[in-house]
Amino acid sequence: MNRSMLCFLLLLIISADLLSQQKQLSFANDVMPVFFRAGCNQGTCHGSSRGKDGFVLSLFGFDKQGDYFRLTEEIVGRRINMAVPEESLLLLKATGAVAHTGGQRFKKDSSYYKTLLTWIEQGAKNDKDQIAVPVDITIDPPQMQFDGIEKSAPTKVIARYSDGSLRDVTNLSLFFSNNNNTASISNDGLVSSHAKGDTYVFARFDRFTVGSEVIVLPQDAEYTWLGMDPVNYIDELVFDRLEQLQLNPSQLSNDSEFIRRVYLDLTGAPPSVEQYKQFIANDSPNKRAVLIDELLASEDFTDLWTGLWAESVRLMGGGYTPVATDLKAAESYYQWMHDQVEANRPVNEFVYEQVTASGSNLTDGPTNLYTMLVHSVRFEPKSFAADFSQLFLGVQIQCAECHNHPFDRWTMDDYYGFVSFFTGITRKAGAEPREFYIYNKRNAPPVRHLVDGREMPATVIGGESPIKAGLDSRIALAEWLTAPDNTLFSRNYTNRVWAHFFHRGLVEPVDDMRVSNPPTNGPLLDALSRNFVKNGFDLRALIRDICNSRTYQLSATPNAGNEADDRQFSRSRLRRLRSDVLLDSIIKATEWDRTFRDFPKGTKAIEFYPRTPGDTAGPLWRDDFLKLFGRSSRNTICACETKSEATLSQTLHMAVGNNVQQAVLSGLIPRLMQKKNSPEEIVEELFICCLSRSPTGKELATMKELIGEDHDQKEPYEDILWALINSTEFMTNH
Amino acid sequence: MLGIIFNRNLQVGLVLVIVMSPTLRSDLNASEKDEVVTFADDIKPILQKYCLKCHGNDDQNADLNLQNYATLLQGGSAGAVVKAGQSGTSVLMQAITNEDDAARMPPESPRLPEEVITLIGKWIDTGLRETSSSKALLAKSTLTFVPGTSANAKPDGPPAMPVDLPEVEVAPTSRNMAILGLAASPWAPLAAASGYKQIRLFNTDTEEEIGHLLFEPGVPYVLKFSQNGAILMAAGGQPGHSGSVVLYDVKTGKVVGRFGDELDTVLAADISPDQKLVAFGGPGRIAKAYSTESGEEVYQIERHTDWVTSIAFSPDGTQIATGDRAGNLYLSSADSGGILLSLDSHKGSVRGLSWRSDSKVVASAGDDGRLIWWNAETGFVAMQSTNGHSPPRPEGFSGKLQSGVLSVQFRKDGGLISSGRDNLVKAWKTSSNQTNSLILEQGIPIRAIVDNSDKKIIIGDTFGNVRFWSHH
DSSP, X not given: OOHHHHHHHHHHHHHHHHHHHHSOOOIIIIIHHHHHHHTTTSTTXXXXXXXXXXXXXXXXXXXXXXXXXXXHTTTTTTSSOSSSGGGOHHHHHHTTSSXXXXXXXXXXXXXXXXXXXXXXXXXXXXXXXXXOOEEEEEEESSEEEEESSSOEEEOEEEEEETTSOEEEOGGGOEEEESOTTTEEEOTTSEEEEOSSEEEEEEEEETTEEXXXXXXXXOTTOOOOOOOOOOOSHHHHHHHHHHHHTTOOOOOBOOHHHHHHHHHHHHHSSOOOHHHHHHHHHOOOTTHHHHHHHHHHTSHHHHHHHHHHHHHHTTOOBBSOGGGSOBHHHHHHHHHHHHHHHHTTOOHHHHHHHHHTOOEETTTOGGGGHHHHTTOSSSOOHHHHHHHHHHHHTOOOGGGGGTSOOTTSSOOHHHHHHHHGGGTTEEEEEOSSTTOEEEEEOTTOOOEEOTTTOOEEOOOOTTOSSOOOOOSOHHHHHHHHHTOTTOXXXXXXXXXXXXXXXXXXXXXXXXXXXXXXXXXXXXXXXXHHHHHHHHTTSOHHHHHHHHHHSTTTTBOSSOOSSOTTOSSSOSSOOOEEOOHHHHHHHHHHHXXXXXXXXXXXXXXXXXXXXXXXXXXXXXXXXXXXXXXHTTOOOOSSSOGGGSOOOOOHHHHHHHHXXXXXXXXXXXXXXXXXXXXXXOHHHHHHHHHHHHHSSOOOHHHHHHHHHHHOSOTTOSHHHHHHHHHHHTSHHHHEEO | OEEOOOOTTOOTTOOOOEEOOSSOOHHHHHHHOOOOOOIXXXXXXXXXXXXXXXXXXXXXXXGOOOSSHHHHHHOBTTBOSOOTTOGGGOHHHHHHHOSSTTTSSSTTSOOOOHHHHHHXXXXXXXXXXXXXXXXXXXXXXXXXXXXXXXXXXOOSSSOOOOOSOOOOOOOOOSSOOOOXXXXXXXXXXXXXXXXXXXXXXXXXXXXXXXXXXXXTTSEEEEEEEOTTSSEEEEEEEETTTEEEEEEEETTTOOEEEEEEEESSOOOEEEEOTTSSEEEEEOTTSOEEEEETTTOOEEXXXXXXXXXXXXXXXXXXXXXXXXXXXXXXXXXXXXXXXXEEEEOOOOSSXXXXXXXXXXXXXXXXXXXXXXXXXXETTTOOEEEEETTTTOOOOOTTOOSOOOOOEEEEEEOTTSOEEEEETTSXXXXXXXXSSOEEEEEESSSOEEEEEEOTTSSEEEEEETTSOEEXXXXX
């Protein structure tokens, strides 16, 4: 933008502001923003659903008509005094002239006071039907960098209205920072740097939130890029970011680190001794890429990815027929998913088929999206819509059920329009008690808006107008959802895949994508999403790119500058294994023939899902080990149901619990001893089984001491195996 | 005949149009026809169309069978679904008008047509007749009333009228203050209306403003005359700051008493028939009674859970009715403040209370849109109108309408005047729902009362106008 253009823009803004002094003030555009800015309508004050001290405002102003009524007409003459405007209780309370729980919100000489007083003097009028409404806001500058701490720079917030006009709303906006330790932002939009790092500051106005990225670098720091060359677009974008933040990546992982990591991430268990030895012995330069392809083609990968999908859709089988989640339904859904993952069905098609599925829950697997997400006797469109949005878009639209989303752009209109896609979903009793036919009833009435009771026809999230109703509105929904240009969908899925490999999404938590929770590396998420779409929503292609990147293959050992980094992927993150992967790792390492409740022998933990003779509503694990180690209870759709925190009971269970005891006493050690191996060889094998590496000289010496001269005793080996399984090295991916 | 007074202070641009509906509004006409609604002729076809699939002889969800008159009255597993005369509390009515789409009957269907709902409501309210020859199940109305048996007799001598009121300087205002308080002397052609820091006095015969009294505490929210017309009580104050009650001698305009030192405006108040007690309340959630002789507090009524919005002593002086913003309504002993009955039905603020002159019935106006005649002896609803002041429902709209009833006052003949957010002032007959009504084109009628002749209705609105409507 050239200078004259900028001046013109500025003039527009200033003159618009001047004009507003004379013209009739608008309730929605002038008065309500004061409530917003002064905090009157926030959740802890009058914006609470019960209000505060007898006065209710809608939260952040979602119900303008209701607010106008309560202010002017609910108790006439009290809050607004038309006879003597300056004696309106509204003004007396806000300026602290009378006792007010919220104290003084602004002073009598402020512009806020003047706005409210003028509006009352002008007759406290409601807006006519047609007024310009804000359509978006921008923050200027959209990105800022500080060279040194304790420095400041201003920001400016501009709102654009539906009539095309612009207005400087900096003094009507609210500001917050995602990390006040790095950079804070004042009430007036002044940003100050406090420590090296990167974060976002945000401005909120009306129903919009907009962010500006802030990077704080040390003043006059010496920095040279020491990293390796990128091998693909992922590395380029990650390394760009690291360079910008003056960080250097760790070294590349060694072969034993890599093979353990890639086996755990792609097959859900560490490599066997043979797999390990074969890989280490191979000296081909592209052996890592070859191994990645091999594992992606393996059955274990299919099992792992099916298990992850099953968990995310809350797949469970029960015996209580009215909820439609019968064992047979669960089985058919699981089997269908397994087939799709095995055939590498493009993710868009995979989702499309589920969204539009009709038929029997027992024989048409994908229809069970409409039984498993719900787990209740009555199909509930509202909770289904919320779960659907969280799962496939990463958007928590349910916030907008009672008020516009406070930290995102979604409105109540978006919410109710979206719910209407599912008001026709019917589960009709089938030929036998376990069976239900799932279909979308045509011409089902849409839901009504909470505030004014309007009918809200089916509309996609963020859609301008309702979809054209065809035979089944879900077809339009699925078309929109899986369209190549629906970045909500592709960003959500690629972010979830990324999180699987790095134990942290670019957006975290993965199911809370919103304007105020931006990715730590925006260009990278965009590129991943773009490439995913370009490659035809090919899951394995996406994973291949990720696993082949230098970024994925970095060592977990930090260098001098990147110890503090836990969001820019400058080194591999230490991560605790998922409960099912941990259990499968123990099983694979110890050759234990553990079985799972209600499943055939040979079932892996990752393939296991809860099967119960009873109801599937409520938290369900059906396996104590998995429950203890944080497996999802499948009670809600939330990604947070899968936990990775360490607990004391986990430590105790690993030390003395029956699972580890049985594992240690199972087949591995007798087999190794039978082969008449030397103690050194046995110890070596145990180390590789559990930790995917050979023991160090010191470790070996200690072990030999423990074994002693009498090589025929089992117990010392069992002790070693027990100790290895109990090591942090075993329980983490690194 | 219609009398109109345009306030002298009225500003250009705020000229108000007041229109007397020639006879009645057409929508009222429809529901007021004296046609008998019966199960056989009117209700059964409706039930057949919408309900019997799940609640009929073949299938009885919730053990409810609506196919036969007898089983309908019997109700379902949760008890009776209809209560004669009380559509507002009948489960059937609640089920078909529920605003929650998921809970409303019939399930997964749009709301029943308004005329169907109205018809069912009328059938319940008129006593659940089975056929046109059967009797209404309605208990005999407790609203029978014989004027003249009331306790308040006309005082001896000429009724009090102001004589030579002192000239007072009234604070200028940029607009008229809305009429928040409005009262008429029971015996003299005198009305008092609230203004900013003043009380405006009107001669109701000439319909002229005849003087002013200063109200020092601030804005008067409540005005009432004592039963003999000699004392004018004004209660109010400054919002969020202070509140009190002031008694004036009507003849001289002199202040004869002042009570209460509240931290917020007084929103509700009354003076007892014997003038020995003044009771008042407000945002403090406590109704307090003060002795006018000693100026001491006599008792408190502390059961209210929200702002006290209405207070009225019974004309016989034995009871006091107090209502609050949450819809709680209590009858208490006027001597001790001990609660006698809890009148539990309003779901929104109680905006007005009025006793019938025989002290047997008290009427309440609610912001929930209900106008209720309570039997003060039993605490039961004797009669009610659930949509007495509902604005017409726009096509396809099922959200909340602002349908509040704002004021209520009994006439000497046992009839009733009410005003509401639909901008209507209604005159109700003694014992049936038949009404006459007047609509304000602009401004909400906050208060509507009747003058000493019992014929002229006086209306105060949000724009500060006082209007007179001759009606009988």
